[in-house]
Amino acid sequence: MTTLIDIVRPNAGEAPGGAIRVFTFFRDRLLSGELKAGDRLLAERELALALGVSRPVLREALRSLAMLGLLDIQHGRGAFVRAADASVLGQALTLCLAPQPNILDDVLQARIAIECQAIRLACERASERDLQAIADVLDALVASLDEPELGGRADHAFHLAIVRASGSGSLMKIHEAISPLLIRSHVERRRDTFGEPAITSRLVDAHRAVFLSLARRDPDQAERALREHFLIGDDLRRRKLIAAYQPQEKQP
């Protein structure tokens, strides 16, 4: 079968198979904005009748749309148009990256890419409210150093706030998409650093430096500070690796 969502539609003249015809029918109306988030679709039986297909065929198309996160089908209530979110994006990314080794390490590269560009844009575009929001999260981060769970969440919120301040929808969506993958490596790292004052203080300094250069609206310095921050992670991973190869007090 033809893969979904062909931006350019070949053989537009012919009538494709029923299911994919229904699928493209709704997709186009979703892309064009004819169907807005929250709209309720007709009942399956009526839709099937209106579109001239059987109910199973219609259901295949509807279910596919739901799988892509475009529809929210609720038992006993109906099908509703869902606001496009990045969850499907993240899922697709996970599926694409799944066969590859070292995903968790490699996805960090994507994160660095997004955030470094985001902070450059943020230096240009961030409003006072954006800066205030970042400052608030920074305070929360400092206050939650002793709690791994809360601290990790604050850390994530800090970086998220920067990406938000960039004002770029693309960067935000991609960042949102890789978040689930990031979180997995994030929490375990936090668990390791927990209780090591040298590391945590270095972490706070790094975050503060990032914020300050952003507040000064200096893109080069901000990116440098951010990369510096990411190096802490690299450093940590390296130490962990070395420690793992040290035969002392290591349990098999």
Add this chain to the structure above:
Amino acid sequence: MTTLIDIVRPNAGEAPGGAIRVFTFFRDRLLSGELKAGDRLLAERELALALGVSRPVLREALRSLAMLGLLDIQHGRGAFVRAADASVLGQALTLCLAPQPNILDDVLQARIAIECQAIRLACERASERDLQAIADVLDALVASLDEPELGGRADHAFHLAIVRASGSGSLMKIHEAISPLLIRSHVERRRDTFGEPAITSRLVDAHRAVFLSLARRDPDQAERALREHFLIGDDLRRRKLIAAYQPQEKQP
């Protein structure tokens, strides 16, 4: 219904609805590698029997997997596991970004983000073969300055080669995902620059500078050169905007 692909599966004990049970069944086997690309699934009737669901239900799940690009269902032949590619990723991205204004401009930010990080990694990791490949594309780019179509493709190939040289799967996939969106703005820009020697020579210089600093394996200089290159585009867009507001010889 529950959204597909929950990485953490809630209510794992209970049996979810038939269709989504079948869906997760295959998804898990795809993620775990138990099903490899090229494998042929059993016939729908047999699968339905084996999994204890009716054929329409099975078909809904199979169709959904096909929509996500995980399966390739061929009429009269069977269903085959497809190698995960970034096409779905790109489609999902397009759908997520569709409601937003200025997508084509904004997606450039994602591109800059990816490529700037990629070239930094490439400075560390690129093999001699990678560098040679980039050099070859650069030659092709210089040779095809007079042909907008060919030149545009060479341009794209150049940047793609850099991302490849980074050796990061995440960066490559994301770059691949935004490619379809990039191409649209790419070709029209080429069409504008076509025939302006000052622009084209500047373009060549920029690409050459990027390659040279990459060959020298200097990350900072390479990123700077790349950003310089992207500024050409900004500059061009600005000029176009100004030209559009000049009332002289402009047709409504």
Add this chain to the structure above:
DNA sequence: TGCTCATAGTGGTAAGACCACGGACTGACC
């Protein structure tokens, strides 16, 4: 030896029926 056509197996579609869930209406009870 080569071609052609019948056939079996596959996905694609249709129709009808029933079940499970949610909400709204209506009734009785407090």
Add this chain to the structure above:
DNA sequence: GGTCAGTCCGTGGTCTTACCACTATGAGCA
């Protein structure tokens, strides 16, 4: 009169059966 519970209707969820369309395979024929 207000509140609660039960019933009914509309909805999605599923099953069954049957038939159509496409592909490949192999047997039969020239």
